[in-house]
Amino acid sequence: MNRPVVGIIGNQHMINDTYEVHAGGSMNSDAVANVAKCLPLLIPSDPRYVTVDELLEVCDGFVLTGGRPNVHPEEYGHEPTPAHGDFDRCRDAITLPLVRRCVETGQPFFGICRGYQEVAVAMGSTLHPEIRDLPGRMNHRMPPDGTLEEKFALRHCVTFTEDGPFHRVLGAREVMTNTLHGQGICQAGERVVVDGFAPDGTPEAIYVEDAPGFTLSVQWHPEYNATNDPVSRPLFEAFGAAVRAWAEGRRATPMLKSA
Template identity: 70%
Template sequence: MTRPVIGIIGNSYAIDDRYPVHAVGRMNSEAVSEVSDCIPMLVASDPALVSVEELLEICDGFVLTGGRPNIHPEEYGEEPTEAHGAFDRERDALTLPLVRACVARGQPILGICRGFQEVNVALGGTLHPEIRDLPGRDNHRMPPDGTLEEKFALRHEVTFAEGGVFHRLMGSRNVMTNTLHGQGIVRSGKGIVIDGHAPDGTPEAVYIDGAPGFALAVQWHPEWNAANDPVSRCLFEALGDAARAWQAGERGLALRSA
């Protein structure tokens, strides 16, 4: 039996501001291959090129990556403003129904940063465009300067609910994470359980209550240094285990709170 296939949702970019590509960060592919022990498959995030049904058939699980464009606020009933930033409507059109299909089927998904927000919006939740503007909140955005090591450095603690899914997965209620995001959850989508918070109260880790399979999302970027960081390693190993179970035809292996 070959390794399970994990579809990694790509983002649209322009090389030299003129050559359009779909791309996935190498660190995502390395985390899936080396830590999850699965085959990383780059997914062109455009429903004109690939359908949700085809992806569900080909892949054993999915990583919903981060990305500079944000989910268009029309997807959660709001008008766009300058604070909402750039958008990728093609990715919205593919990932939001993909999330709903995976949750319904129990097919494994791991949401990261924008992917965290996609999971929430797909299930009816809403987002704030710039959480650093909220009273009492910190600036969670990527530092504008410095090396990749400095940008992805561990910057704040995340505290998980006692006995919750992430507490049991990590073996600890408190972990250190990086932070490179501007948006955050306002209203949770149906079934979304906020299982971890930053010190300023920002939601950082969620699972889907009642989902028949592995469905987790985090606001930080665990793909960075995934092989060596114990927090990141836990997430990608769990994703790999869930994908192998799906490949073997096992169902109903959802992570649930105690």
């Protein structure tokens, strides 16, 4: 039986400062293939090569991955500054309309780190360019040194809304997560529901209110050690179930409102 197809949003990357590629972390493919039980398909996120209509036709669901470049602040009405870092307008041109179309139709997506911010911006949110500069906030960025295990180590808890979708999927109101991001939600869009917070008040988990499909998105990186991590695994399993339901011609049961 064919596995449903999950499009994994790729990032532009330069090999040896000369050769352009579209790349995706193998841990994203591993989580999609071995936990969500879907077929991972890397997408060159550039409107010169693909269209949103084509992606919606080919893929049953999408993982909006993390990435070093940030969503361009013009997408949420702000002027760019050095604090906003690097940008990828080609990826913006694919992912933002893709999110809106999926929200409309119910096609499942799972937003991760930059992907979480794409979901937020696509649905009318604004972003802080550097949350560690805000009073009372911790440094959520990836440690500059250390092994991969040290960079992705669990560093803070996230607390979810009682009986919200994350609480129901994970079976716990508080979990430990890694943290490797610099930006964060400033003002949530009208339909963006913040369902989980870090101890310093940083929004860490969102979904889109009244969307007919799976829209859960997280600011941390659940693709790391997804097979074994007790937080990551149920998130990818729930996403995989929603993708299979879509592929079978059924709408996934929305997990979008507190009971």
